[in-house]
Amino acid sequence: MAAIKTWVFSFLVLEVTTVLGRQTMLAQSVRRVQPVKRTPKTLAKPADSQESPGEWTTWFNIDHPGGQGDYERLDAIRFYYGERVCARPLRLEARTTDWMPAGSTGQVVHGSPREGFWCLNREQRPGQNCSNYTVRFLCPPGSLRGDAEHIWSSWSPWSKCSAACGHTGVQTRTRTCLAQTVSLCSEATEEGQLCMSQACTACDLTCPMGQVNADCDACMCQDFMLHGAISLPGGGPAPGAAVYLLAKAPKMLTRTDSSGRFRVPGLCPDGKTILKITKTKFAPIMITMPKTSLKSATINAEFVRAETPYIVMNPEMKARRAGQSVSLCCKATGKPSPDKYFWYHNNTLLDPSLYKHESKLVLRNLQQDQAGEYFCKAQSDAGAVKSKVTQLTVIAHDETPCNPTPESYLIRLPHDCFQNASNSFYYDVGRCPIKTCAGQQDNGIRCRDAVENCCGISRTEEREIQCSGYTLPTKVAVECSCQRCAETRSIVRGRVTAADNGEPMRFGHVYMGNNRVSMTGYKGTFTLHIPQDTERLVLTFVDRLQKFVNTTKVLPFNKKGSAVFHEIKMLRQKEPITLEAMETNIIPLGEVIGEDPVAELEIPSKSFYRQNGEPFTGKVKASVTFLDPRNISTATAAQSDLNFINDEGDTFPLRTYGMFSVDFRDEATSESLNAGKVKVHLDSTQVKMPEHVPAMKLWSLNPDTGLWEEEGDFKFESQRRNKREERTFLVGNMEIRERRLFNLDVPESRRCFIKVRTYRSERFLPSEQIQGVVVSVINLEPRTGFSSNPRAWGRFDSVITGPNGACLPAFCDDQSPDAYSVYVLASLSGEELEAVESSPKFNPNAIGVPQPYLNKLKYRRTDHEDPRVKKTAFQISMAKPRPNSAEESNGPIYAFENLRACEEAPPSAAHFRFYQIEGDRYDYNTVPFNEDDPMSWTEDYLAWWPKPMEFRACYIKVKIVGPLEVNVRSRNMGGTHRQTVGKLYGIRDVKSTRDRDQPNVSSACLEFKCSGMLYDQDRVDRTLVKVIPQGSCHRASVNSMLHEYLVNHLPLAVNNDTSEYTMLAPLDPLGHNYGIYTVTDQDPRTAKEIALGRCFDGTSDGSSRIMKSNVGVALTFNCAERQVGRQSAFQYLQSTPARSPATGTVQGRVPAMRQQRASRGGLRRRGSMGPSEIFWCCSTTSEQLSLVVLSPFCPSHVTAVVRLMHRLSLVNLNISGLVQFVSLCLYLLSLPHDADCHRAPTMTKQRFSS
Template sequence: RPQASVLALCGRASAPGSLMPALATPLKRDHDSLWDHGEWTTWFNVDHPGGNGDHEHLDAIRFYFKDKVCERPTRIEARTTDWVPAQNTGQVVHASLQEGFWCLNKEQPAGKTCLNYAVRFLCPIGKFWSPWSKWSVCSAECGKTGVQTRIRTCLAESHLDLHCNEATEEGRLCIGPSCSGCDSCMCEDHVLHGMVSLADGAPAAEATVYMQSETLKLLTESDSNGGFRIPGVCPDGNYRQRFLAIKFTAMNKPYIVKNPVDKVRRIGQSVILCCKAVGNPAPAQYLWYHNGTLLDSSVYKYNSKLVLRNLNIDQAGEYFCKASNDAGSVKSQAAKLSVIASDEASCDPRPESYFIRLPHDCFQNATNSFYYDVGKCPANTCTGKIDQGLQCKDRAIYCCGVSKMEIREISCSGYTLPTKVAVECGCSMCTEIKMTVQGRATAADNGEPIRFGHIYLGNNRISMTGYKGTFSVHIPADTERLVLTFVDRLQKFVNTTKVLPFNKKGGAVFHEIKLLRKKAPVTLESSETNTIPLGDMEGDDPIAELEIPPNTFYRQNGELYTGKVKASVTFLDPRNISTATAAQSDLNYINEEGDMLPLHTYGMFSMDFTDETATESLNAGKVRVHLDSAQVRIPEHLQQMKLWSLNPETGLWEEEGDLKPDQSTRRKREERIFLVGNMEIRERRLFNLDVPESRRCYVKVRAYRSERFLPSEQLEGAVISLINMEPASGYSSNPRAWGRFDSAVTGPNGACLPAFCDEQRPDAYSAYILASLGGEELEAVPSSPRLSPNAVGVPQPYLNKLNYRRTDHMDPRIKKTAFSITVVRPSPGTAGESNGPIYANENLRECEQAHYSAAHFRFYRVERDRYDYNTVPFNENDPMSWTEDYQAWWPNPMEYRACYTKVKINGPQEVNIRSRNMGGTHPYTVGKLYGIRDVRTIRDMEQPNLSTACLEFKCSGMLYDQDRVDRTLVRIIPQGQCYRESVNSMLQEYLVNHLPLAVNNESGEYTMLAPLDPLGHNYGIYTVTDQNPSIAKEIALGRCFDGTSDGTSRVMKSNVGIALTFNCVEREVVQQSLFQSLQNSPRQRERTRIRRQQRDICNRQAKMRRVTQSRSSPRVQCTPTD
């Protein structure tokens, strides 16, 4: 709604925020002067010198102590809690009669922080200002805009100079008189009717309508219903009556849709960096920065594109753009430009060390370990063939990779194992990859799957969830921030917008999406005032409540709605830690400078209003939210509390307005203080009570394949989540609620997660950290019975300061998949705290680039009884590590096909089974090893002499050149005294009908040429194709365990979907231990024989008693004797 602009013209005064010593020392005046007239307030101390400093603001004092400070105090006095006057402390402080007193830590000498100050104010007695004069005549000419002014006088100006430091004159905009001359065409007997509406259809009351002529001419204003009538105006001159419908569009901040990308160039070449933002209105200005310094637009002549010609070394670095429109600004992601000499190699030719684990029967005496260094080349961007002309993104992207490999023979127990070792790195075209996110969408309360829900990217529906809530979404190229909205088509759950981290190196990342169940609707009367509480924690008051005035609801076309309203308001209460994973978005916003900053939430609420039949969605205006200040335990947050709404397209929160102290009388709770904010319920239905939080650190976390924690066994693609806990009153380390939820995906150097921290109070903030990979939870390092700094990854004494605790620290029955820490901001001068795992906000780059030896927290995958070996090394968590080679286990980096077969063992013991996979029919690979897989059978809990295993083998199909098919020769070898008992008849028939047929002369193993077709559980073969090898293997393994082609299980079902059956007996012991030799002595053998006979007799007698005896019959105990 348009409002008059008021211009405040101040009289003489000192500038607000002047240095305290100049203001705190009172001027010497006569004792009887008006300067000393008045009454001093009590001393106030509402803040402590933590965070940025000590802030004793008048707004905060008036909030906590109503009616204790007059509206216009005449003096301010500040002292420390030790009663030292502020002007005698030597510190830099500030004071203002309008704002209060403050001291900033950053302005103090190095190593010093602000003292703790208290303030009091002198309040005058009597009036000091005259009434305002009448408004002056409008200064504008006819038909134009001008200014009206009015003045007042300070009655005590000669005595109270400081008290008179307020506006003595103010102004407002006005319209001049109507012009008598004609400056536009008019049509007699014509009338123009119109209707002005807002973006959601609501009427736009008091909208001004102008005629565009030589100068804008005000014609009329719209009425309360948005309508207007203008006589004498005809748009086309043909009709005497015309109607115009005008609809305003909402103003939106810009949002980056295209970020500049990393590039490598040589000296003397040219490059173009591109940036694109959208908004309403469209961004009118683009600024470019190099290493944080603004580039001169008059020199570089840039717009949304920056062209750099004849490059030199000094122009290397990071570049980002800043786009602006009338609503605000936004900054892009930074792109790295590398500039190298014309004769310099763009890749280091020397491979880095990369250790692979060898089979259990391949111990290396030379290194005294089971590991072998095969080397790797980091997939950094390099310079290759440059396109003709400048392109925003190079058509061909070049990366460093393996350019030369050598075959090495590794000596093992009874055999040699071939492997290929990287010996030289070079620049070549990057491996083409696909980026996907997969996961499962379920209810936050009971895990109910969201069946056939819709998934939106922006306004476009791109996918659906399956029957079990599973989903898979392909990520478009150049995506920097993936924002997906999950919509339940049955409307049982709240629409949920998530910002999902993904692996930019390709592959799939698995996410668990939790949706809040909608609250059951309540019926409201639209003509009455309605109140809805927010928060239903048992034993605690609501955090806030909604107040809906009468006659507030209206239809989508703007008409006022009267009648009954069905209202469903779902509140996400941060006092319940189990709701943290259901938090919407990633709790970030864009500030005025265009930077993305974090928010600390006090609760989110989703509102759904419909008519009585629940067929039409209703809007609402003038809704008020009242926040109970007693629920805000951090005093400085009360002054910063704002109301936000979520933009579902960007996943960013946008400010709706401030929350201010409620001056009205609150029914039934007059003794409690509330903050109140106003909002309108239109197209956005999700709101948030949040505070911008600047006290931030970063936590370094790595994930590993096993608890050996070797650098080469780091896992990429693991999702690390951090739940920030809000401190209770007094900054206790025992938190009462969560305040933020963040996630990140591990790369080759782990992950850095943002976390709140406090510089002054180490125990202020704590956090829970958990990790998962492909839906499988990873374990944290234990903290009891003994805390090991070497295992945790953090040295002492810093580890004790962080108060590391795994979730099962006090109760071993609890899961071991998370840990809690106190987020202690590192002290710059303290040894052992400058090298992780906590990094200050300004040291994010150090956190991201930290060496493996730097302190970090650790998760690890519980090692299963299985082993994988590839002749051509490949990290399944890093698709960029794929190498073009005929012996590569995975021939296509865009599509990974996993194959498993189910093997049953009849025998008393669990057995290791190996698949040895070699080229079978391809001329380049025949007889050459692709890799081996080892797995241990799982014993059936009901049948003691039965165990089963799901064994991976290399699928048949095209090799990397996609030229010719190879039928993999697979040898399945149980490691023990075993013989082949049976083969699945359908599998055998398939192999016979699809020649060639492998020879099976060895009874203790089975050989086959792997089928080309994706056979199913009826054959005992399980095949799954996916963009991520780990996901493909996990799904195939789950189907194999279940013995079906479409199900999944984590429990082995031993008698269904079997391909092979072996019969294995216990191995004969060649060498006996001392205990075995004693047990096998003649006397001991005789005793054992007698005991066995007596035990058999007792068992037969017991069976007979169970058949013949009644319940009242006496029991007979049979005990074997020597």
């Protein structure tokens, strides 16, 4: 009879669907069919006898109930599974992953055969989300294709016998019907047979000490007593902790008392028995029994706070060819350490039995259907966490890994190089989109590929651009291929200052975890080279002088390389107050004058204790600093990124109602103190949104991960705290031990993304987008009239712009467009970018968002109502786009589930814009290079930066004496290298900056190409640099130390033209004494910024944004003022065809000059002829002779004297001749204004002869 009962029970067990954790594997549906005749010992599980007018598909589960709900839409299923779904299903069946029919769950669900199935979280009961559903469809007969030759899979191995030892039980095996037609699946899908378990044996456990217990799973020593004392972090006792004996099954022995102590008799001190001690919110303690011959022993242990798993290694993006192998790696840390890893492909769980819950996923003999998105989920007793999603690309054997045709990329040309063909100042040089490609790999299967391959430029073509009177060479990309990626380094720079008055945190420490990685300088600046394997940069800033609250920040950075600058704002620590440890103390939390506190801290008497757990009874110095979100100016001082990880491992945002930092110390010794049983009383009137009240929680910050972890819930206070108290409070309990920063937060799921792009100018060209810009968003509480706090911020986020802009997360609402609003601002290297104006002009084309959606978003720049306010931010209402609205489906606001659409949106899609104020600088490189993206570096002899990891910036300081600011150009050519001599590296233009104290003086810091090794590291090139001021200028002086250096380091460039200066750039990094400023860094923008700051300051180690014209100068030019309408000297020299030095004839020049004069306005009024008039009237005569002979005593533009010298063949001049030339110069300056230039030589010849 017992055997029959056992058999019946085992048969019922076959109906149970086993679910691993909360995940479900997708497999073929199991159909129950009619049993067939078997031997008496074989039992068949019947298949479904229901006859359906068609055939069922497999079960599908393509979505999970996170976000807005669970969507199993038919169009999405058809996209992923193609012909596995028929065109017109007849019926739909939905079940949870626990195999409960959808109609039995009590949840609100929707479904139809034509649209699929969906469940919305917002339609469920408060606090409940949708279950995870799986669906299948009934299709008409013959509409699904199946393989008739393979109807059934192979039988699985027999399971273990279900009975205990010495009894009869059942063992089973299963198979799957592979056909899609129900009529073909008429046989059994599962069968069982009777089995006899092994005979029971006597206990074989042997004990070297003591005796075996009755359960035969442990050794017991009756005369031994174990004493234990368990404490919490910070030294306090750990009451209520459970003590387990780890045997075949864990056995609970006892719990700790109120003082954290316990006693367990009967254990054996054999050095092998293991105890496990557990307590909620703490990592389990594993203790091995000490080995001793005594009758008792004492153990002491301290709990460590349990920490949710935290991803420290995300799977990397990889590309392979079909047939190759790949490994994707994921690593998480936590307390306790994660012990299981689950892998997902396109949101579908891969079979854990095949991959053994390992952190390394190895895929061999890849097929193209294995391409797609992968991520892992790490799990421990403390929770779970999901990694970032990565992309695996699998291409065919004969497929090209990169598109060989470059995409369009426009570069801006100089101001005198207008292109009639394109009717613009832009030229298309092409570029190859940088992405991972399937290149050559060795046979090793590694987490990180030994060689990283990217699509890049493999062949260029040299072309000449026709400009105004000259040609400009450039290299154009003509072919792309898969090649080794350029080596890069990610850098974070920043400045740490006080949030209230900008006081820098001087000489503070910067920590990454427990390691000190940097230190701030006198001005609060810091630089950090980010380790290559860093996934999330979490830094803690510690003020050694204790003026500021220790601040933990999660800083976004560019993983592709380059430097990102961050402004770090810190709260000033509150002045301490004195508390009596033996009395109850109340501390208000609120910083807005005239407003009630947001909350209060209640510290009961006798709550303080020392680090060793000893109670403290003296005076306490307490400093409690509160970050009040009702003060919008404090938003940038918010710590971390206000995120937490939920039970499913997804990262969710928090919306804060205030943060507070506590510091308790012994007034006498300044020893840090802990506090237990602290109560937080939150004023419920400060929580305007009713749904937030039950969701309010108390959180603490994990400084290692930058994530917030739950401390406890809030509950309504059952009675008023005093007779006059009319407010209702939410009460939360907490202990202040190792963590000192706490948060009053509510999880928020209504999220969207804002598309923002940053540009170099107001032209808003896609090719002029800037990468590495820090774009920040401040989430504001709903406006007045909606159910939440007016004029308060709830969250602060920052994102780094990439080649396609940035997508900023923000709260949104689809019911009330005005419910949420945000401020958006952007900065680059500490410089704030401007937003597009909204008043007096309101141009949707400039803003980047079409109507009528723009009106719905209520775009307003910060100066909309007051023009005196800065123009560096804008405010919009966060109206979530309606799915059925065409004008709202193309940005700039995207639903949270459409992140990929936001990231991949083309430049033509709607977006918001910031731009740099167009400066007075212009850079042109013969070999195009984007300084925002170091990976765009190309191997070429004419590359401005010869090494991708070593960027050397060189500047020369030029002083201009004259009434106007002048544009100065450096023309940089190869000087001594055989591959580059005479070829152009690039051009740099800059406008001089007016001196504040001297009205007729300005200076320019002009970049030039440094001398040094080229990319092949074979030999040095001394760059030939020409410094050319624009205007009527002549060189007045050269820094004596620079001149001496150049003379002593041959070859020496010829300087015959006093309107410019030519040199072979020095190889050595000269300093301010030479007027040369050189800085080398791993980021080009950083190197240029530091060198420019030193040049402005005129020192080799300082920095300034104010030009100091009289210090550290290399060259001085005297420049005269040009008349309106005159062509500048710089423009004229560019438009004048080059002449051979041997060509001295002037025939045919006079008519040309007359024609030129006529084109400039014909006859002039009479008057004195100035130096610039003579220059422009006569500068087309023999310039070489003028520079060689006359430059010591006359201005170079006195070309009438040159013509006279040329006609008289004057070569050797004595002293009297020089005196005659001086007087001749004075005579020429007095000539009437309408005198023809060709008559001047005759007059001067007569004067000279006399």
